[in-house]
Amino acid sequence: MTIEEMRTRKRELGYTYETISEMSGVPLPTVQKVLGGITRSPRYETISALEKVLGLQEWEIPIPNDQPGVPPGCVRETGIAYAADPEGNSPLRMPHCYPLLPFKNQGDYTAEDRDLLPEKVRTELIDGVLYDMASPLPAHQIITGEVYKMLSNCIEHSGRDCYAFIAPSDLWIDKDNKTVLQPDIYVICDYSMVEEKAVKGAPPLVIEVLSSSTRSRDMLLKAYKYVRAGVKEYWEIDPEERWVRVYDYDKDPTGTRYEEYGFDNEVPVRISEGSCVVDFRKVAEILDKMLG
Numbered sequence: 128m129t130i131e132e133m134r135t136r137k138r139e140l141g142y143t144y145e146t147i148s149e150m151s152g153v154p155l156p157t158v159q160k161v162l163g164g165i166t167r168s169p170r171y172e173t174i175s176a177l178e179k180v181l182g183l184q185e186w187e188i189p190i191p192n193d194q195p196g197v198p199p200g201c202v203r204e205t206g207i208a209y210a211a212d213p214e215g216n217s218p219l220r221m222p223h224c225y226p227l228l229p230f231k232n233q234g235d236y237t238a239e240d241r242d243l244l245p246e247k248v249r250t251e252l253i254d255g256v257l258y259d260m261a262s263p264l265p266a267h268q269i270i271t272g273e274v275y276k277m278l279s280n281c282i283e284h285s286g287r288d289c290y291a292f293i294a295p296s297d298l299w300i301d302k303d304n305k306t307v308l309q310p311d312i313y314v315i316c317d318y319s320m321v322e323e324k325a326v327k328g329a330p331p332l333v334i335e336v337l338s339s340s341t342r343s344r345d346m347l348l349k350a351y352k353y354v355r356a357g358v359k360e361y362w363e364i365d366p367e368e369r370w371v372r373v374y375d376y377d378k379d380p381t382g383t384r385y386e387e388y389g390f391d392n393e394v395p396v397r398i399s400e401g402s403c404v405v406d407f408r409k410v411a412e413i414l415d416k417m418l419g
Contacts, residue, residue, distance in 0.1 A: 129343055130169075134162055136181040151176040168383045171351035175254065178348070179233075233257065238304040249295060252307040253348055260309065261340040266366040266418060270336050271311045273410045274364070278312065278334075278396070281403035289316040289331075297325035300356045308349060311336045314398070329357035331398045336364045350374070354382035360397050366414075371407060373397070390414075 137147065144162070148155040153176050160166040161173060229240060234255040241252050249260040263271075275293045282289050291314045292298075298308045307325065312334040315321070320328040333353050335345040346363060353361050354376050361374040361382075369390040375397055376382055388394050390411040396403040 129346065130161065130164065132343060133177060133181045137162060140181070142181075147177065147180055151180045153177060168381055171348075171355065174347055174351065178343075179256075182343075236305075238299070238307050241307060249309065251309055251344075252305065253344075253352065255305045258344060259340075261338075263336075263338055264366075266414060267311075267336050267338050269414055269417060270364055270366055270410055273413055274334060274336075274405055275312050277405050277409070278314070278403065281396070281399070281405075282314070285399060285402040287316070287399065287402070289314050290318070292326065298330070299325050299327040300329060300352055300358075302327050306352065308352065310334065310349075329353070331359040332362075332396065333358050333360075334362040334364065336366060338366075350382060354380065362394075369411065 142150075144155060144158050147153070147162075148158045151158070153161075153173055157166070157169075157173060158177070161169045161177065229243075231240065236252060236255050236257050238252060241250060241257065244250060251258045251260060271293065275291060279291045282291060291312060292310075294309050294311050296309060296313075298310060298313060300306055300308050310330075310333045313326075313330040314332040315326060315328075315330045317328070320326050320330075335341075335349065337345055350361060350363075354374070359375075359377045361376065363372045363374075363385075365371075371388045371390075371392075371394050372385040373388070373394065374382055374385045377397075388407065390407040392408070393404040393406045395401065396405065
């Protein structure tokens with residue numbers, strides 16, 4: 128969630144600063160400074176704690192095993208459930224359950240738990256919290272595919288010994304079993320990071336194409352994970368507003384400053400030292416051709 132979204136959610140819930148502090152464990156002065164806009168670059172732990180309070184919807188609250196209608200060993204998924212019940216109830220209100228997934232509180236899940244989910248179910252794991260990944264819209268896929276294609280071709284012709292991955296591809300950014308991300312695109316130049324089931328470590332370049340279901344996660348939680356893990360360059364691409372924000376973490380380790388480009392620009396790949404660019408004019412042309 129963005130800070131503005133947190134403020135809006137605070138008003139909707141009718142929470143006071145004191146209530147949010149008590150529920151999140153964040154000191155009251157810190158809550159006031161973050162939500163009041165005084166602190167411009169809050170710590171990842173603070174944002175994460177606040178989001179767990181202000182981001183919870185009714186259907187996202189975990190149900191303990193002893194509640195009626197919930198079989199032992201099951202957990203209700205966060206976000207959008209994957210199927211409605213036989214009675215036709217809304218999937219958003221349905222406590223969906225996977226018999227093989229052990230019941231745990233959000234924050235306690237591991238990569239091993241996530242591996243028990245059906246293969247068709249796409250999730251990300253961030254600090255032990257499972258997040259559902261909805262199917263992306265056509266614009267998201269077009270942008271991802273075109274940027275990946277140009278980036279891969281550029282890397283190949285530049286002679287750099289690097290490789291670009293495209294989602295879905297598991298990235299253990301922290302090299303632990305509590306966080307498994309699936310960036311839309313990322314580039315590695317150290318092949319020792321590639322293991323049998325996942326890539327482990329911090330890629331020099333990560334690119335995320337924003338969507339309504341992942342926007343706040345990409346711009347806050349995942350951005351914090353990337354900068355802290357040692358990613359050198361991070362791109363956020365907005366299909367609706369048609370902008371690209373490039374964060375150069377090498378020059379700005381705080382991760383707060385960026386350069387913004389429109390879809391009428393070529394965007395230089397900083398880690399390539401000038402040998403690669405992505406031409407978003409071509410991306411815009413294909414979007415207009417296919418989607419009008």
